[in-house]
Amino acid sequence: MATANMKAVRRRIKSVESTKQITKAMELVASSKLRKAKEKADAAQPFFNTLYETMCDISNDRSIRSLFVAPQFRKTNLLIVIAGDRGLAGGFNHNVLKAAQARCDEIAASGNKIKIVAIGKKSIDYFEKRGYDVKLKYSGIFDNTEQSVLDEISGYIMSNMKLQEIGSVELVYTTFVSTLSQEPMVIKVLPIDTLSNDKKAKSLTIYEPSEEELFESLIPQYLNGIVYSAIADSYASELAARRTAMENATDNADAMINDLSLLYNRARQAQITQELTEIMSGTLRNN
Amino acid sequence: MKTYTLKIVTPKESRTEENVVKTIVKTTSGDIGIMADHVPYVSMLKQGEFRVIYSDNTEKRMICDGGFIKVGKEQTVILSQSVS
Numbered sequence: 001m002a003t004a005n006m007k008a009v010r011r012r013i014k015s016v017e018s019t020k021q022i023t024k025a026m027e028l029v030a031s032s033k034l035r036k037a038k039e040k041a042d043a044a045q046p047f048f049n050t051l052y053e054t055m056c057d058i059s060n061d062r063s064i065r066s067l068f069v070a071p072q073f074r075k076t077n078l079l080i081v082i083a084g085d086r087g088l089a090g091g092f093n094h095n096v097l098k099a100a101q102a103r104c105d106e107i108a109a110s111g112n113k114i115k116i117v118a119i120g121k122k123s124i125d126y127f128e129k130r131g132y133d134v135k136l137k138y139s140g141i142f143d144n145t146e147q148s149v150l151d152e153i154s155g156y157i158m159s160n161m162k163l164q165e166i167g168s169v170e171l172v173y174t175t176f177v178s179t180l181s182q183e184p185m186v187i188k189v190l191p192i193d194t195l196s197n198d199k200k201a202k203s204l205t206i207y208e209p210s211e212e213e214l215f216e217s218l219i220p221q222y223l224n225g226i227v228y229s230a231i232a233d234s235y236a237s238e239l240a241a242r243r244t245a246m247e248n249a250t251d252n253a254d255a256m257i258n259d260l261s262l263l264y265n266r267a268r269q270a271q272i273t274q275e276l277t278e279i280m281s282g283t284l285r286n287n
Numbered sequence: 288m289k290t291y292t293l294k295i296v297t298p299k300e301s302r303t304e305e306n307v308v309k310t311i312v313k314t315t316s317g318d319i320g321i322m323a324d325h326v327p328y329v330s331m332l333k334q335g336e337f338r339v340i341y342s343d344n345t346e347k348r349m350i351c352d353g354g355f356i357k358v359g360k361e362q363t364v365i366l367s368q369s370v371s
Contacts (some may be wrong), residue, residue, distance in 0.1 A: 048302040050294075050366050054357055147368060157307065205327035208316050214355070217331050221354065224368065228298050 020253035026245035042231035083123035090245035099184035154223035182237035
């Protein structure tokens with residue numbers, strides 16, 4: 001019996017070891033990619049800040065009327081949901097999709113319709129399976145986000161806002177807090193109601209061609225910028241989540257190998273002791 | 288000649304050009320040259336070339352993909368989807 005047990009334990013140790021090798025490799029890949037993704041996410045920040053500042057400036061200086069600023073009464077909300085392409089990242093996909101689902105339920109409860117722009121394979125699968133109206137879907141764009149993808153999304157939003165097809169745009173993604181913690185977020189993209197409106201501080205800035213035209217021309221850029229940085233942020237979070245998950249998996253594999261080795265050694269020891277006892281008792285009887 | 292600092296911001300990177308004497312950009316309402324102490328000014332840019340002239344009389348030509356230029360008191364910024 002002891003031999004059979006030993007064999008089984010040895011086989012299990014082997015299988016845990018090969019799993020450990022995989023998780024270790026994934027951890028290393030994720031951490032090297034994470035560094036690059038983090039740099040990308042950081043690099044996108046000044047662009048968006050400058051853009052947002054300028055938009056604030058314009059709305060500060062002149063009272064502009066724009067369809068993208070005023071609250072809309074159309075009963076359709078567009079949700080852009082960014083999740084990962086792949087699993088094995090701990091609770092990453094689950095958390096962001098749970099936040100999106102909660103928001104969807106809220107919108108549905110208030111009687112509005114929902115349209116979805118899904119980014120990432122997991123997000124596409126999730127919403128298509130549940131029969132949501134998925135308007136645009138993108139996967140495999142995290143490593144290299146093409147300009148054309150962003151243009152398509154912002155173009156879609158612009159034309160549908162103008163046609164009054166959609167009333168508001170929200171973005172659900174995961175933000176990178178630290179390597180150990182990532183948080184799902186729901187932010188409102190359009191209409192922009194957070195622009196500061198400080199009537200006192202008027203500057204003498206000249207706007208060309210006109211404030212309104214300039215403002216409208218900034219909207220697609222604003223959309224591009226916000227979606228781009230959300231994608232970069234989400235990707236960095238995904239990699240960080242995967243790294244942590246894989247690190248834990250590697251640690252668990254180590255612990256399991258320890259336990260199993262202990263079991264194996266015990267079984268081996270027991271077998272040796274038994275053999276010794278058998279030999280001893282044999283010789284004793286012969287004498 | 289008085290110089291200023293020009294910031295060029297794209298989603299992929301942001302960089303600063305020091306010792307700039309003049310920047311010539313194509314805006315939607317025509318070409319314009321920006322020197323130090325310009326009045327605050329914001330304008331849309333056309334797709335195409337813009338030129339930066341430095342205090343040592345060298346010139347750098349770059350291409351931008353639309354965007355806008357913002358001339359403020361403290362700094363001048365060119366913001367575009369891509370600059371090369």
